[in-house]
Amino acid sequence: MDDNKIEINTDVSERRGDSEADAEKEQVVGEYQRAQIKDMGSATMKSDKGIIHCLSIIGQIEGHQILPQETKTTKYEHVMPQLAAVEESEEIEGLLILLNTVGGDIEAGLAIAELVASMKKPTASLVLGGGHSIGVPLAVAAKRSFIAPSAAMTIHPVRLTGVVIGAPQTYNYFGRIQERIVQFVVKNSKVDRDNFISMMLKTGELASDVGTVIYGEEAVAGGLVDQVGGLSDALSWLHGQIDLEKQRKAAGGAAVLSS
Numbered sequence: 320m321d322d323n324k325i326e327i328n329t330d331v332s333e334r335r336g337d338s339e340a341d342a343e344k345e346q347v348v349g350e351y352q353r354a355q356i357k358d359m360g361s362a363t364m365k366s367d368k369g370i371i372h373c374l375s376i377i378g379q380i381e382g383h384q385i386l387p388q389e390t391k392t393t394k395y396e397h398v399m400p401q402l403a404a405v406e407e408s409e410e411i412e413g414l415l416i417l418l419n420t421v422g423g424d425i426e427a428g429l430a431i432a433e434l435v436a437s438m439k440k441p442t443a444s445l446v447l448g449g450g451h452s453i454g455v456p457l458a459v460a461a462k463r464s465f466i467a468p469s470a471a472m473t474i475h476p477v478r479l480t481g482v483v484i485g486a487p488q489t490y491n492y493f494g495r496i497q498e499r500i501v502q503f504v505v506k507n508s509k510v511d512r513d514n515f516i517s518m519m520l521k522t523g524e525l526a527s528d529v530g531t532v533i534y535g536e537e538a539v540a541g542g543l544v545d546q547v548g549g550l551s552d553a554l555s556w557l558h559g560q561i562d563l564e565k566q567r568k569a570a571g572g573a574a575v576l577s578s
Contacts, residue, residue, distance in 0.1 A: 361401060363411065369561035371554070372405045374398065375417040376431070376457060382424025393420065395427040402434045412564070413441040413557040416461055422452025425477065425496060429453070429503065435460035436507055441560035443553045446470045446544065456500060458544060459508040463556050465548040468535040472543070474518045475530025509542035 361374045376398070378391025386392050405411050416435065422428070435442055435457070444461035446454075451473035458464050458472070466472070477497045483489055501519075505512045518531040518541075525532065538544040546552065 368558040369412045370410050371413045371415055371557055371561075372401075372408075372411045373415045373417065374401060374405075375419075376454070377417075377419050379421055380423030380428045380431075380453060382427045393423070395424075395431055398431050399434060402431070402438065406438050406440060411440070412561045414438065414443070414461075415553055415557060416442070416444040416457070418444055418446045418450045418454055418458055419448040420450060420452075420454040420457070422454055422473075425453055425500070428457060429499065432456040432460040432503065436503075441557050441564070443557050445548075445550065445553045446472065446538075449473070453500075455543070456503050456507075459504055462560075463546070463553075464508070464544045465546050465553045465556075466535045466538050466544045467549055468547055471532055471534050472538055473525075473530060473532050474515070475525070475528065476519055504543070508544070511542065514541060515543075 361372065364371050364373055376393045378393060379386060381392040381394050402414075405414050414435075432453075435444075441463075442461040443463045443465065444458050446458050446464070446466040447470055448467075449471050450458045450466070451471070452475065455472055455474060458466070477493050477500070479493070497519075501512065501515060504510060504515060518533070520529060521531045522529055524530065533541065533543070535544075535547045539547050
């Protein structure tokens with residue numbers, strides 16, 4: 320009788336220990352996710368439909384020079400390792416990019432965009448508020464792009480802040496940088512090349528500037544973005560792609576077993 324009591328008490332103690340361990344684990348995971356959001360503007364979301372990493376690109380995209388502290392920035396040295404980790408992770412099944420950026424450094428923005436475009440995992444971008452300037456290549460880099468109805472995108476020629484050498488070679492260099500952006504956007508979206516360049520060089524739309532501002536429906540109609548939608552639309556598409564990938568792997572595994 321006493322032995323049975325000991326066994327029962329031990330069993331209860333073990334169950335209590337497991338629950339406490341689970342609670343402690345959940346607390347650690349929660350603290351880690353909060354730190355991710357605070358420090359990196361990212362979070363890994365887990366549900367029955369799949370595990371998706373959410374990355375936000377906000378404010379100004381910082382280049383090789385550190386911007387003032389009062390400026391909200393996205394640092395490429397934070398984003399690029401995250402993208403590599405997401406692609407290599409065996410747990411994370413998809414990537415959601417939330418965009419609300421005024422633009423920024425061209426090479427830093429293109430570097431991030433090229434990484435996103437080269438990923439094999441399902442990727443979706445969602446333009447909220449604004450995806451201006453170099454934010455345009457970042458928006459189209461994902462396999463599926465979404466834009467909120469009220470969101471805006473500014474398309475304009477390459478600019479350089481500071482002292483420049485007034486020589487033909489400088490303007491040729493600007494032209495070559497601009498061509499890199501045009502090629503990337505045309506390759507990763509359905510926009511017509513001539514139409515995109517026309518929007519980039521349009522006069523009379525922006526006060527004392529060259530370029531075009533387009534909104535949700537216009538971006539989709541012009542072939543720049545795939546779909547007008549919101550968070551639920553982007554997540555639904557990612558869940559669908561994750562499910563298709565699971566089915567493909569299951570079918571491949573069955574084929575291997577039968578052979």
